[in-house]
Amino acid sequence: MTDKKNQVSRRQFLNYTLTGVGGFMGAAMVAPMVGFAIDPLLKGQKDTEFIYVMDVSEITNEPQRKTFKVDQVDGWYESQVDRTAWIFKTEEGNILALSPVCTHLGCTVDWASNEQYPNQFFCPCHNGRYTKTGVNIEGTPPTEPLHAYEYKVEDGKLLLGKAKKR
Amino acid sequence: MLHKLYDWIDERLDVTPIWRDIADHEVPEHVNPAHHFSAFVYCFGGLTFFVTVIQVLSGMFLTMYYVPDIVNAWESVKYLQTQVAHGQIVRGMHHWGASVVIVMIFLHTLRVFFQGAYKKPRELNWVVGVLLFFVMLGLGFTGYLLPWDNKAFFATQVGLEIAESVPYIGGDLKTLLAGDPEIVGAKTLARFFAIHVFFLPAALFALMGAHFIMIRRQGISGPL
Numbered sequence: 001m002t003d004k005k006n007q008v009s010r011r012q013f014l015n016y017t018l019t020g021v022g023g024f025m026g027a028a029m030v031a032p033m034v035g036f037a038i039d040p041l042l043k044g045q046k047d048t049e050f051i052y053v054m055d056v057s058e059i060t061n062e063p064q065r066k067t068f069k070v071d072q073v074d075g076w077y078e079s080q081v082d083r084t085a086w087i088f089k090t091e092e093g094n095i096l097a098l099s100p101v102c103t104h105l106g107c108t109v110d111w112a113s114n115e116q117y118p119n120q121f122f123c124p125c126h127n128g129r130y131t132k133t134g135v136n137i138e139g140t141p142p143t144e145p146l147h148a149y150e151y152k153v154e155d156g157k158l159l160l161g162k163a164k165k166r
Numbered sequence: 167m168l169h170k171l172y173d174w175i176d177e178r179l180d181v182t183p184i185w186r187d188i189a190d191h192e193v194p195e196h197v198n199p200a201h202h203f204s205a206f207v208y209c210f211g212g213l214t215f216f217v218t219v220i221q222v223l224s225g226m227f228l229t230m231y232y233v234p235d236i237v238n239a240w241e242s243v244k245y246l247q248t249q250v251a252h253g254q255i256v257r258g259m260h261h262w263g264a265s266v267v268i269v270m271i272f273l274h275t276l277r278v279f280f281q282g283a284y285k286k287p288r289e290l291n292w293v294v295g296v297l298l299f300f301v302m303l304g305l306g307f308t309g310y311l312l313p314w315d316n317k318a319f320f321a322t323q324v325g326l327e328i329a330e331s332v333p334y335i336g337g338d339l340k341t342l343l344a345g346d347p348e349i350v351g352a353k354t355l356a357r358f359f360a361i362h363v364f365f366l367p368a369a370l371f372a373l374m375g376a377h378f379i380m381i382r383r384q385g386i387s388g389p390l
Contacts, residue, residue: 036230
């Protein structure tokens with residue numbers, strides 16, 4: 001008991017070991033539960049499925065509203081959900097399938113639904129507007145263009161995947 | 167760092183006496199297994215509490231995925247057990263813990279009974295302890311139905327018929343429990359879920375509070 005500096009008292013020793021062992025046991029108990037709770041973050045993205053929507057020959061220069069069904073696995077609940085796309089050919093002749101979800105706050109936009117703006121996508125919630133190719137118009141609430149669906153053409157049929165940021 | 171933070175708070179709120187009062191009290195020699203190994207029998211109450219904490223925690227997490235609905239209940243349990251990370255462990259903790267907690271309560275009761283620790287002035291604490299035992303049995307009974315598999319369904323049917331055998335009020339009692347005079351179904355499951363996660367835990371916490379306050383007021387009973 002002479003070298004006081006490096007001495008660990010019995011009380012300190014017991015404190016450290018009990019805290020250590022207790023902490024380890026507590027962590028072993030809580031760790032699986034935390035993993036359980038954050039499981040949605042651990043699950044990766046699923047591969048995109050491409051769904052037949054319409055024949056390429058039917059696509060016009062005027063945007064057409066098309067709905068299609070997508071298989072959705074939501075945990076233990078499997079169902080088919082509706083997706084909507086505005087499909088048309090651009091002036092360059094490319095196919096464009098726009099998502100109707102407003103990039104401002106997620107309302108649904110409509111083509112030429114406002115008489116004042118016959119050649120624009122219009123969102124009724126906060127008067128957001130987009131040009132025909134889905135580019136947001138300066139001075140209206142949306143901050144980025146409408147998302148566009150990934151697409152494939154097979155045997156003259158148009159298949160759509162997920163709507164992605166452009 | 168932690169010390170400084172603690173001192174900062176303590177200087178303002180004087181929290182030391184609060185935790186001292188809860189945690190800093192001497193364990194009598196006859197209760198300490200370091201002195202007499204046979205004193206391990208005094209651990210069963212604490213172990214009951216420990217397993218109860220595990221039950222509460224794992225149960226809280228299970229409700230993140232479980233739905234009390236006859237169409238989805240079984241599917242959601244299957245999903246959380248097979249698809250969710252550590253699902254089997256978390257459900258396993260709740261499943262096995264439910265049995266372990268009953269065993270621990272039973273051992274704790276045996277110790278108190280055979281040591282005569284329930285005698286004056288501790289009669290009230292014995293009564294509260296018996297109520298705690300019934301609440302725990304109720305939690306076991308209502309929780310058993312929730313996975314909505316065959317075993318759960320038919321066990322509950324038997325349990326409800328036992329309730330029905332009570333003289334005079336049996337029929338009403340069964341209807342009250344099942345939510346329907348004839349069907350064991352959607353209403354029963356929703357009701358059992360509500361009882362299992364809200365009503366009985368509330369009763370459990372209140373009774374545990376009373377149990378612990380009483381033991382602190384009266385102290386552990388003396389050596390034999």
